[in-house]
Amino acid sequence: MKPNKDWRHYPGRPPHHWRGSRQGRWRKRHGRFFGFMAFFGLMVLLVAGGMTIFTMLLTRRAGGTPETAVLVWISGCGLALALPLLAVTLAFRTFRRVANPLAAVMDAADAVADGDLSVRVPTFSGTNDFTRLAQSFNNMTEELERADQQRRNLTADVAHELRTPLHIIQGNLEGVLDGVYDPTSEHIEATLDETRLLARLVDDLHTLSLADAGQLPLNLESVNVADLLADVATSFSGQAEAQRVALLVETAVLSQNTQIQGDAGRLDQVLSNLVVNALRHTPRDGRIILTAKLVDNAVQIQVTDTGEGIPEEDLPFVFERFWRGDRARTHSGGAGGGLGLAIAKQIVVAHKGQISVSSIPHQATTFTLTVPVA
Template sequence: MKPDKDWRHYPGRIPRRRPKRWRRPDHAHWQGGEHLRKRRGMFFRFLAMFGLLVTLVAGGMTIVALLITRLVEGSPGTAVIVWVSGCGLAIALPLLAAVLAFRTFRRVANPLAAVMNAADAVAEGDLSVRVPEFSGRNEFTRLAHSFNNMTEELQRADQQRRNLTADVAHELRTPLHIIQGNLEGVLDGVYDPTPDHIEATLDETRLLSRLVTDLHTLSLADAGQLSLNLEPVNVADLLADVATSFSGQAEAQGVALQVETAVLPPNTHIQGDAGRLDQVLSNLVVNALRHTPEDGRIILTAKLVDGSVQIQVTDTGEGITEEDLPFVFERFWRGDRARTHSGGVGGGLGLAIAKQIIAAHNGKITVSSIPHQATTFTLSFPVETAV
C-alpha cells in the first residue's frame, strides 16, 4: 500500500540542502576583476623596471667607489669613507627611486587601468560607464574628464537616436493607418470614392511626402552635406517676398502681417541661399499664423545689431511657456501634446530644420516668449555689404 503522502514531505524529515550552483559573475564583478588584472600587469612591469634601475645604480656606485679608492692610493680612512658613502648612496638612491616609482605607479597606472577598463566597457555597448576623476590637474585627470564627456555625449546621442526612431515610426504610422483605412473602406463599400474622400486621402500622402523630405533634409544637415546656393541676398526683399506669400492667408484669418525694415541701411545683404532662408522664414510665419488669434499681429523686422543682421518674427499669439522654451528646436516636439496632424499641424520638424539651416549659414536662431502675449524668433547673420 502506498502512503497517503510522499515520504519526502513528512514533517519529521530534515530537508537536505542542495549545493549552490555556480553563478557566472555579473558584468560589474567581471569589470572589477579585469581592472585588478590590468593593475597587476602594470605593477609587475614597474617592478621589473625598478629592479633594473636598482641593479644599475648599485653597480654604478660600486664602480665609482673603486675608482675613487684607487685614486687616493693607500689611505685606509679615506677608503672607508668612500665605501660607506658609496654604500649609502647605493641604498639611498634606490629607495628614492622606489618612492618615485610608487608615486608614479599610483598617478599613472591606476588612471590608465581605469580608462582602459572603461574603454572596453564602452566597446561592449555600456555607455553608462564613467572613469573616476582623481584629484589634481595632471594629464590623466584631464584624460578622465575628457573620457567622461565623450561617454556622456555618446549616451545622449544614442538616446536621441532611439527617440528619433520611435518618433519617426509614430509619425509615419498615423497617416499610413488613415490611408490604409480609407482605401479599405472604399474597397469594402463602406465609403464612396467621392472627390472629397479622395482629396482627404491625398492630403495624407502629401503629409507623408513632406515628412520624408524633412527627414532627408535633417539627415543631410546632420552629415554636413546640406547643399546651399550661396549668393548675396537683399534682406528687405527677402522679408517683402515672405510677407507677400502669406498676406492672403493672414487677411483671411484677420491677422495683420507687417514688415518693418525702415531702420535697416539700404542695400543691406547677407550671404546665403535665398530659397533656404525663405523656407525658414515661411515656417516661422506659418507657426505664427497657427497660434495667433483674430485681430492679432505678426511683424517681420530687420536691423543691424553689433555688426550683424538681425531678423525677427514676432507674433501676438498664445506664446510658449517657460518650461517648453528649451525644447522648441527639438525634433518632433510640440507644445500641446494633444495636437495631431489635423488642423494643419505639421510633423514637428520645421523648427529643427530651421535651426540646422541657420547654422549652415553661420548664423544663430533664438526664441523668447511671454505666455498669452507675444513670441519672438530672432535670426542673426553676418552682414555683407553689397558692391
C-alpha cells in the same frame, strides 16, 4: 512554539559557503602577508650582517675606535634600508599617478567598445595630463550616449509619425474596397492629403539628414533683406487677413541695399515656417511683425507675434525634432510633423548664422535670426 536556534535562520548570518570562501581569502592574504614579512626580515638581516662585516673591516683598516665603528654601522644600515624604501615609495606614487589612471581609461575604452556608453572614468583632483585625459574621455562618452539616445528617439518618432497617416490611408482604402465608404471626391481628397503629409515628412527627413552630414545644398547669392521680408509677408497676407491678424514688416532702419549672402529659397523657407507657426498661435485681432536691423556685422531678423506664447520650461526644446511638449509640434489644427523648427535651425546654421527664441506666456513670442552681412 520554540524558536529555531539554527544559525542559518538568523538575519545577518552569512551562508556557510560564503563564510568558507571568505575564510579562504583571509588565509591567502595572511599567507602573502607573512611571506612578505619573512622576505623583508631576511633582507634586513642580510643588510645588517653585511654592514657589520663592512664596518669591522673599515674600522680595522682605518684604526678607528669601537664608538666610530658603531656610528658607521648605524649610518650604513640606515642608508641601506632608507634608500630602497625611498625608491619603492617614489615608484609606488608614480605608478598610482600614471598606471592607475591609464588602466582606468583603457578599461573604460574596452567597455565602450563592447557597447556600454554609460561607463565613466573616475577623475582625480589636480590638473595633470591624466586628469584632463579622463575628463575628455568622459565628455566623449557623454556625447556618444546622448547621440545614441537621440538616434533611438528619432527612430521611434519617425515610426510614430509614419504610422498615423499610413493607418488612415490603409483604413480609407480598405473601407472603399469593402463598400463601407463611397469613392467620392471628398474621400479621395482626404486620402490624398495623408499621402501629401507622408511626402512632406520624407522630404523633411531627407533635408535633416543632408544638414547633419554637412551636405545641405545651398544656392548662395546676394539676397536683399527688405525684399526677402516683403515677399514672405505677401505670401501670407491673404491667410493673415482671413484670420484677422495684422501682418506687418518693419525694415525702415535698414538700408534698401542691405544684403546677406545666402540661399533665398532656403531663407524664405525658414521665415515662412516661423510665420506659419505665428499664425497658428495668434488669436484674432493679433499682430505678427517682421523686423530687420543691423547688429555689428550681421543682419538680425525677428518674427514676433502676440499669441499664446511658450512656457519657459519648454523653450530649450523648441528646436528639437518631434518634440511634443508644445501643441505646435502635433498634427492637430493643421500643424506639421514637428520638424519645421528643427529644419529652420539647420538652415540658419548652414548660413553660418544663429537662431533663438524668447517668449512671454500669453503675451508674445519672438524668433530671432542672425545672419552675417554679405
